[in-house]
Amino acid sequence: MTQLAAHPSARPRTRYTASGLRTDARPLHQSLVNWANTGWLCVFSGVGLSMVGILAIGTTQPGFALRQIAHLCVALVAATAIALPHYRWLERAIIPLTLAALGLLIFVLIPFVPEVIVRPRNGARRWINLGLTDFQPSELAKIAYIMGVASYLRVKQNYRTFVGVLRPLALSLIPMVLVLVEPNLGMTLLFLPMLFAMLIAAGAKMRHILIILVIGLSIAPLSYPLLLDHQRDRIDAILAQMRGDPRHQMDIGYQGSRAMTLVGAGGWFGVGASKSASLIRHNDLPEEHNDMVFAVICCRWGLFGAIITWGMFSVFAFGGLLTAGLCKDPFGRLVAVGIVAALFAQMCINTGMTMGLLPITGLPLPFVSYGGSSMVATWLMVGLLFNIALRRSKYLARQSFEFDSMPQES
């Protein structure tokens, strides 16, 4: 129960409009900003992971490690910037943000855009050239997507029905297809965990979710012929590796087998800096500073290092879920869940592919992999999370996403 102020403040009285009531009915003894919040868990674990990343990159590429420090600084600035305004302003900007993201996604795909602006790499059109660095619209699309879905689920309540669950799924296909065509299969697949996590958190019925998952997994193998050659190759390679078939170790399975060998070579505590540098160099691990950085971590610090890394991601996830739980605002809750799901899923996919559980995708490890675009995007999400954790709820809102018939206490 909210208490009415015993002594109204010296501020001029406002009219009791609905919006006015909303803005004024707030507990006066509490400030709007909660400095001791669960978001720090995410920030500290993020910084820890970034440090691990810098050290890991520095094992074989000290130059890149220095640049990664610069990327971290830029990313921290960006995170701070996004944490400053209350996130409700972002919520209000959701439509233009979404349109901008979609527009950029379409922009990179337009064939006759000059190569100065959209520079293809190996035939993939994913990056916009910003002079100093390349910027991936799909990263921005991820953030916009989380906020868009959170906004949708907050407004619509019909996702408790089966058809209602299918609707957001269908809407998600638009950005997914745009990203898929770049081509970027890894990023496309990341949309699904985000959506499902947010649906689960929002209260969609579990059996609906499970039915969709079962149907989806059953028809997924049928899409094999539709995939591009290199995507099919990667699936072939992982299947061969799992069977113990060494045929593809020297061509399409090369990256996977090298990564697995180096991960295993670390043992309990790793082989140390210089030895791991030699091993990585002579075993010829490709992309050791970005996609395969987890293999470097395992090689240098062993099982211990992997556990520390996963531990920090778990702390991050814990912090994020705690933020979601403590947040009373529905938009904030879902965005927090979405961010945690995005980063955690990306971490699982990346480490899974490094260890030979999944086919090779192009997804980097958040915080750890080298890359300005990825760092900034990740830290933007951390900033958003911190933003959510920072705010105390201003108004008494109906407890959101409670569909059980238990009476609620405020």
Added chain:
Amino acid sequence: MDTRKAIPSMFHRRLALLAIVFALLMVLLGGQMIRLSVIEGSEHRAAAESKLDHREYLPTYRGQILDRDGRVLALDRASDDLAVEYSVITGTWARSQAYVAARTDVGKAKWSSLGPERREELIAERMPAFRQRIEELYQAVCSIGGISRDDLQRTIDDIKASVQSSAAATWERQRQDEMQRFGISEEEFKARPIAAQTDAHIVLHRLSDAQTFEFRRLSQQFPGMIEVQASRRREYPWLTANVPLNRNSLPREIRRDEVQVITVAGVADHILGSVRDQVWAQDMERRPFNLKDGSVDLGGYLPGDSVGSRGIEAVFEDTLRGLRGAVHQRIDTGEKVRVDATPGRDVHLTLDIELQARIQAILSHEFGLTVVHNWQHNQVPLGTPLNSAAVVLEVETGEILAMVSMPTMTMGAAMSTDAERLATGPQVNRASDGIYPPGSILKPLTLAAAVMEGVHNLDTRIQCSGFYFETMKTRARCWIYRPVYGMQTHEALLADEALARSCNIFFYTLADHLGVHRLRKWLDNFGLAHVLDIGLTLRGKDGKVLWSDESAGQLPTDEEIGAWKDRGDTKFNETVMGIGQGPITWTPLQAANAYATLARGGVIRDATLIIDDPRGTRPKRRDDLNLNPRLVATAIEGLRQSVEENYGTGHHIKIEGEENPEVILNSDSVTTWAKTGTATAPPLRTVDLNNDGEINGKDGPGIKDLDHSWFVGLVGPRHGKPLYAIAVIVEYGGSGGRTAGPIANQIIRALQTEGYLPGDPDSPASGQGAPARQEPEDDGGDD
């Protein structure tokens, strides 16, 4: 539900659910991590660290083959070869160079943004220039190497064809293997390049020093395309020799008082064998280089190694093969461990290569004794060259001093037509692998059998009746019981004279009384139907014969004897065995070996080519036949009379129009104990009439009623003991005394030249002018 009470808020419950899902994912990932680092950790560590090991292997030398006097018959000699990279040979080098050039010209950043079609265009623009470069290289190679462009092209095309066919075979094998192991379909198979497709291939062998220098310079002008490779070639220094032979002791018709220098090619090449440069799958299986436990057998086989493929090179492959050296370097610490290469061990042969070359010259058609002449009374057309073989053994030790088979492999390779090769069969080592009926050569052994079995008393005389079977007067006759000789018979003879006169009836009698089983037993004792294992038989670990140039010959089997019984001709067959006809065959080596055994009184010391056999001692057949000394003395005496008394069939040759007969063995200072043999030969066919790739009974009737010419015996210093056993055969030579005899005579002179026997080898023919005998002088074999 409890959860509702514990966590009242559904949202929080859902968060808890998400947390649990995350936790499960972590467990999954953690599990895989533990599997990789802890359970499989050491394997992966080893695999990763193996890349830090740099191993280089150092080449080694193959062991030498030496003769009894230490002369080197086979050795590895360092040489330089010119090799061209396979990508240049196929032309793909031009494309890869064009790719690099295009990429450099366009710039790495721009290149990665181009699509595949544009990239292809840029590459195609640059390719002709690089193709031109290849052609320039080839022109330079031809000019320095002194070969024509066409020859070089032929070599290159051959290399391409052979690599492609070996790649196809390898891929087929791999495809079958993978289909079986992994159940993949045929289309899924991915062909990986085989080693030969990434190597450089030799186009010019054995460069001269000047060429090596020029080619080294050329390889700097054309980097990455050619290289000068140091290699080892197997050389056989004694393969060709110039042998001076004195013609003054030859039969009168071809005698001249001059020394003829004969060039012989392929001396002992059947025995020495050869190496091949191609390693086969079975070599790598037998002794792989990379062992299953990850270690390395330095003596194991790698592609490009030489492997003995025939002869001593093959039989003693494991002895001759050396061990590679190794340099093991850790890339991270830089420490080096070096193991030097171990050269292969040498093999010492009992051969005397000079004697071998000399005897080969004696058997050469150039010298004339193996060509059909008038005095030989041969039905084969005059001037026809004949194949032949000769073996010389040392009686005391059984060591083979010479073993010649004509034609040699080298002579066969030099033959101009395949037809000639098919007719003469140069790949057969006739001395140890050629099987022939023994004919009269067997007679001393028949005598030995009869005396040792007690069916003949050495004091008994046997009357020569001319024919043995009443009912078959024209079969199983004595050789002088023929119209051409006026149907003569020998008088009652003792054993030694029977040998000397080669009376068939005597030996029919002995064989008849012996019966086939006892005769066969004694022939077996003397080494017939046995592989003597002189060093030309390669056995696998299980004792199975993998390669052999030794034949056992044949004695009648129990089944055959049973078949005789069914046909009812047992008596006839076992009787004619006594004079070496019927189902008995042997090799010239076995003939010399049997006579040596006889000379030793029955002590068995089977012939051998190897001194200090590195394979260990041969299992012996038995130690001693314990021959009756009087038997041995009688047999030896009979052999002596055969060649030294004027009634012996091996003493002289009567020539029409000459008053004095020609003494066959005309050397002084030596005593010879020998037997002539004229053995029935199969019809002579030399043309593959039906073009089926073989010359056999299907190729027409051939020339019938021909004989092989044998001369087998012992020789020693005059008044001394027999020191050496000699066996000579001339295929289709006709009469033993007329054709093989003079050859044996020359071999005795050769032994004198090489110091094995006393006397002057250049002394003119002695023993001339012996009075002509009344009786016929050569045995025409059996009927």
